[in-house]
Amino acid sequence: xxxxxxxxxxxxxxxxxxxxxxxxxxxxxxxxxxxxxxxxxxxxxxxxxxxxxxxxxxxxxxxxxxxxxxxxxxxxxxxxxxxxxxxxxxxxxxxxxxxxxxxxxxxxxxxxxxxxxxxxxxxxxxxxxxxxxxxxxxxxxxxxxxxxxxxxxxxxx
Amino acid sequence: xxxxxxxxxxxxxxxxxxxxxxxxxxxxxxxxxxxxxxxxxxxxxxxxxxxxxxxxxxxxxxxxxxxxxxxxxxxxxxxxxxxxxxxxxxxxxxxxxxxxxxxxxxxxxxxxxxxxxxxxxxxxxxxxxxxxxxxxxxxxxxxxxxxxxxxx
Numbered sequence: 630x631x632x633x634x635x636x637x638x639x640x641x642x643x644x645x646x647x648x649x650x651x652x653x654x655x656x657x658x659x660x661x662x663x664x665x666x667x668x669x670x671x672x673x674x675x676x677x678x679x680x681x682x683x684x685x686x687x688x689x690x691x692x693x694x695x696x697x698x699x700x701x702x703x704x705x706x707x708x709x710x711x712x713x714x715x716x717x718x719x720x721x722x723x724x725x726x727x728x729x730x731x732x733x734x735x736x737x738x739x740x741x742x743x744x745x746x747x748x749x750x751x752x753x754x755x756x757x758x759x760x761x762x763x764x765x766x767x768x769x770x771x772x773x774x775x776x777x778x779x780x781x782x783x784x785x786x
Numbered sequence: 787x788x789x790x791x792x793x794x795x796x797x798x799x800x801x802x803x804x805x806x807x808x809x810x811x812x813x814x815x816x817x818x819x820x821x822x823x824x825x826x827x828x829x830x831x832x833x834x835x836x837x838x839x840x841x842x843x844x845x846x847x848x849x850x851x852x853x854x855x856x857x858x859x860x861x862x863x864x865x866x867x868x869x870x871x872x873x874x875x876x877x878x879x880x881x882x883x884x885x886x887x888x889x890x891x892x893x894x895x896x897x898x899x900x901x902x903x904x905x906x907x908x909x910x911x912x913x914x915x916x917x918x919x920x921x922x923x924x925x926x927x928x929x930x931x932x933x934x935x936x937x938x
Contacts, residue, residue, distance in 0.1 A: 653856055
């Protein structure tokens, strides 16, 4: 039986707290608009610990912004596999699938993000809600198709 | 009860623009047109979701794609709570240098991917050190020269 390969993070004895702190610095650069430095850090963190959902989610989020969709989907999908209860990867997958005109996949991911935040407090899930509203508007403007939908309109209107 | 009409008013008034998504409508339109079998299911999902919105979210939507667990409103890495002191970062550079040396000694032409990965970690550490403002780490010539030699 082959044992689990030790990550570089484990080899360097980097604690979870230290790892998170490194990620926060990357997030700080991201919020400040310094995407190059943020990317350098997030790419390093993925190499340090390829099993970190947070690292894959952060790099996937940045790649979503930079519209490197293929790479982004790879990291976001990995983040979901590692931690299915994290909201951000679903939001970003939804955004990418809208860009790729894969509306069914987009709605499925946005729905997951929204369901994970029932109190409307998470900024990422609220971004997902805004996207769903955008889709809603387009659907609603298509009046021909609206007739086919049996909706609880009194609830919506 | 919160009315969806007022939410839509805000959408029309630029909510999507504010969060950098003002251009999604054409993509949605083309995507919906491309849907073959499940247009109805998608529309029902969307209407179902919207009908449950409470309406509190408009001002709290992330303006950038969210990052997940690393996001924190208080980035206090520079405070005394930061576990990554200058000394600790120096230790990490030292440890990484030892790993690089190990890879170099094992180098057989097939380890370029591993080396590239360590290079990305090295670059991340350099960027982190800059953030912490530790000049000692900028000038850690031993680590940097070792890495440069291996790259060459």
